[in-house]
Amino acid sequence: MQSQEKGPIGRPRGFDTEKALEQAMRVFWQQGYDGASLTDLTKAMGISRTSMYAAFGSKEDLFHLVLQRYTDGPASYVQRALLEPTAREVATAFLHGAVQATTTPGAPAGCLGVQGSLAAGEPGRAARDTLAAWRESGVTLLAERLKRAADEGDLPAGSDPELLARYLMTVANGIAVQAAGGACRDELHRIADLALLQWPAPAGR
Amino acid sequence: MQSQEKGPIGRPRGFDTEKALEQAMRVFWQQGYDGASLTDLTKAMGISRTSMYAAFGSKEDLFHLVLQRYTDGPASYVQRALLEPTAREVATAFLHGAVQATTTPGAPAGCLGVQGSLAAGEPGRAARDTLAAWRESGVTLLAERLKRAADEGDLPAGSDPELLARYLMTVANGIAVQAAGGACRDELHRIADLALLQWPAPAGR
DNA sequence: AGATATTTGTACCGATCGGTACGAAAGATG
DNA sequence: CATCTTTCGTACCGATCGGTACAAATATCT
Numbered sequence: 001m002q003s004q005e006k007g008p009i010g011r012p013r014g015f016d017t018e019k020a021l022e023q024a025m026r027v028f029w030q031q032g033y034d035g036a037s038l039t040d041l042t043k044a045m046g047i048s049r050t051s052m053y054a055a056f057g058s059k060e061d062l063f064h065l066v067l068q069r070y071t072d073g074p075a076s077y078v079q080r081a082l083l084e085p086t087a088r089e090v091a092t093a094f095l096h097g098a099v100q101a102t103t104t105p106g107a108p109a110g111c112l113g114v115q116g117s118l119a120a121g122e123p124g125r126a127a128r129d130t131l132a133a134w135r136e137s138g139v140t141l142l143a144e145r146l147k148r149a150a151d152e153g154d155l156p157a158g159s160d161p162e163l164l165a166r167y168l169m170t171v172a173n174g175i176a177v178q179a180a181g182g183a184c185r186d187e188l189h190r191i192a193d194l195a196l197l198q199w200p201a202p203a204g205r
Numbered sequence: 206m207q208s209q210e211k212g213p214i215g216r217p218r219g220f221d222t223e224k225a226l227e228q229a230m231r232v233f234w235q236q237g238y239d240g241a242s243l244t245d246l247t248k249a250m251g252i253s254r255t256s257m258y259a260a261f262g263s264k265e266d267l268f269h270l271v272l273q274r275y276t277d278g279p280a281s282y283v284q285r286a287l288l289e290p291t292a293r294e295v296a297t298a299f300l301h302g303a304v305q306a307t308t309t310p311g312a313p314a315g316c317l318g319v320q321g322s323l324a325a326g327e328p329g330r331a332a333r334d335t336l337a338a339w340r341e342s343g344v345t346l347l348a349e350r351l352k353r354a355a356d357e358g359d360l361p362a363g364s365d366p367e368l369l370a371r372y373l374m375t376v377a378n379g380i381a382v383q384a385a386g387g388a389c390r391d392e393l394h395r396i397a398d399l400a401l402l403q404w405p406a407p408a409g410r
Numbered sequence: 411a412g413a414t415a416t417t418t419g420t421a422c423c424g425a426t427c428g429g430t431a432c433g434a435a436a437g438a439t440g
Numbered sequence: 441c442a443t444c445t446t447t448c449g450t451a452c453c454g455a456t457c458g459g460t461a462c463a464a465a466t467a468t469c470t
Contacts, residue, residue, distance in 0.1 A: 010416025011466040034239050035326035038458060048419060049459075055417090059458065110323065118320035118385050121240035123426095123458085132386040166383065166392060167399045174379030180323050181337040183371065190365075191372045197403035215446025216436045243428060253449060254429075260447090264428065328428085328456095 017055060020045040025066045025073075029108040033063055033117040033127035063116075063127055067134060070112045074101050078138055087149035088199050091168055094142065095192035098172040102179035103188060110180030113138075114173055139169045156203045164200075171195045222260060225250040230271045230278075234313040238268055238322040238332035268321075268332055272339065275317045279306050283343055292354035293404050296373055299347065300397035303377040307384035308393060315385030318343075319378055344374045361408045369405075376400045 023044040027036045038059060042052050056062040071078075077097025084090045102111050113135055117128040139162075146161035155161065175188050228249040232241045243264060247257050261267040276283075282302025289295045307316050318340055322333040344367075351366035360366065380393050 007468085008416080009414075009468040011418075011468095013417065014466095030324060031326045032239075032324035034237075035324060035329060037326060037456080039456085040326060048417095050418065050420090053459070114382055115323035118315065118323060118382065119235060119237035119240060121236045121242060121245060124240060135382075135386055160395075163392065163395055163399070166388065167396045170379035170383050170393075170396050171376060171400070172379070173382035174375035174377070177319055177323065177340075177378035177382065178371070178375050181340055187368065187371060188375075190368055191375050194368070194372045194403060195376070195400065198399060213446080214438050214444080216438095216448075218447070219436095242426080244426085253447095255448060255450090258429070 013051075013055070015045070015047050015051065020047060020052075020055070021062075021065060021069050024062055025069055025112070026108060028063060028066050028116055029070070029110070029112040032115055034120055034124040060126060064130070067112070067116075067130065071134075074104070074107065075111075075113065077101055078141065082141060082145045086202070087146055087154045087164075088196075088202075090142070090145055090149070091164075091199055092192075092196055094168055095171060095175070095195060096189060098175050099179075099185060099188040099192055102176050103183075103185035109182065111173075111176035114176040115180050135169065135173070139165050142168055153203045156200050159200050218256075218260070220250070220252050220256065225252060225257075225260070226267075226270060226274050229267055230274055230317070231313060233268060233271050233321055234275070234315070234317040237320055239325055239329040265331060269335070272317070272321075272335065276339075279309070279312065280316075280318065282306055283346065287346060287350045291407070292351055292359045292369075293401075293407075295347075295350055295354070296369075296404055297397075297401055299373055300376060300380070300400060301394060303380050304384075304390060304393040304397055307381050308388075308390040314387065316378075316381035319381040320385050340374065340378070344370050347373055358408045361405045364405050 023046070024041050027041050027044045030036075031040065038049055038052070041059070041062070042049050045052065047055075052062070056065060077100065078094065081090050081093035081097055084093050098111070103109060113131050116131050117124055118131075120128045142165035143162045146155065146159075146164050149155050150159055150161050155164075171192070175192065178188060178191075228251070229246050232246050232249045235241075236245065243254055243257070246264070246267070247254050250257065252260075257267070261270060282305065283299065286295050286298035286302055289298050303316070308314060318336050321336050322329055323336075325333045347370035348367045351360065351364075351369050354360050355364055355366050360369075376397070380397065383393060383396075
């Protein structure tokens with residue numbers, strides 16, 4: 001019994017880590033990994049460089065934490081879409097979720113997983129690869145869900161779940177690029193509808 | 206009559222401007238505007254910093270020249286697609302052309318107009334805006350071509366040429382992101398075919 | 411209290427950024 | 441030959457990059 005349940009020993013942290021991560025996420029989202037300098041980040045987080053390194057490790061560590069937060073927050077529409085009952089509803093929820101997430105007023109336009117780093121020099125190459133893997137994991141999740149749908153007869157025989165999954169991710173990535181360029185939310189919703197027009201009808205109908 | 210038609214006066218340039226621009230294009234394409242340092246660029250171009258500034262002006266000027274070269278070279282499939290006789294053929298040529306251009310062996314994967322700069326800090330903001338305008342001009346070109354198609358009865362009444370144009374650009378942008386992440390050419394061609402399945406049939410059929 | 415553990419601000423590190431001053435080199439012109 | 445114009449290599453500019461040393465500040469533990 002060493003502690004009086006008064007919290008950790010040592011000088012207490014003078015800032016809220018969650019809020020700091022939230023602000024860091026906005027900076028990485030708007031400016032990309034390379035474009036976000038330590039000065040930009042710490043200014044937005046309202047803390048000093050020292051505090052940032054003590055609390056989060058390094059710029060790259062911070063980026064990974066931010067990406068996790070992004071996955072659970074703005075990009076949580078992916079997980080929700082996977083829970084939809086039919087393949088068509090999964091596809092619909094995924095694409096329209098992407099539109100919503102990339103055009104949310106008050107949040108940066110576009111997708112952190114895309115504009116965070118598509119191309120980079122040597123210093124940002126690790127972040128670029130991290131994001132490529134992140135996007136690829138989304139394809140895998142969709143593919144597994146659609147494979148199940150195919151097994152359940154929710155997709156016509158001869159459908160290719162992996163191809164359909166990558167198709168959805170491709171359109172979502174395009175939506176992210178368009179959103180980053182300032183495309184309006186309504187038009188992107190109509191584009192998502194267009195992309196869903198060719199969705200294969202279930203087998204037994 | 207001062208010159209004997211022996212070329213410009215002064216010490217002649219020791220490098221080929223076209224080849225230098227070609228190499229600079231590859232670097233910007235692979236690493237993005239911010240990720241491409243002057244050292245990276247001049248090393249690939251095989252010239253010194255001084256020569257680069259004397260010949261091209263600045264990093265930003267160089268980028269604009271490179272973008273023009275990219276438009277006339279790897280991205281020339283856009284102009285070619287616009288010349289196709291029917292709206293469906295325009296759409297098909299555009300998307301499959303995008304796949305070819307973003308997955309050409311020996312050239313960087315992806316699209317310079319996308320990964321050149323989607324998000325950036327203050328220094329690269331001008332390049333980012335330049336590329337956003339570049340992509341938007343592509344949408345405009347497609348929209349004008351499809352508007353003509355609508356007038357010619359090549360698209361069903363009630364079609365929205367501007368929406369269809371942005372739809373095509375959205376899919377092409379997604380293809381670029383996928384290509385940058387290493388997606389394979391064949392699969393992207395199949396994805397382009399999927400995206401074209403919903404293309405509206407002409408009116409009089 | 412006093413010792414210990416942690417955070418904070420300041421001030422700095424070497425490396426790299428885009429960009430340039432300057433003189434030597436290389437060609438045409440006279 | 442000397443002169444003029446342009447390019448080239450070197451060596452450097454101030455600013456910024458990601459990251460850190462160090463001591464003052466603030467908490468808990470004995």
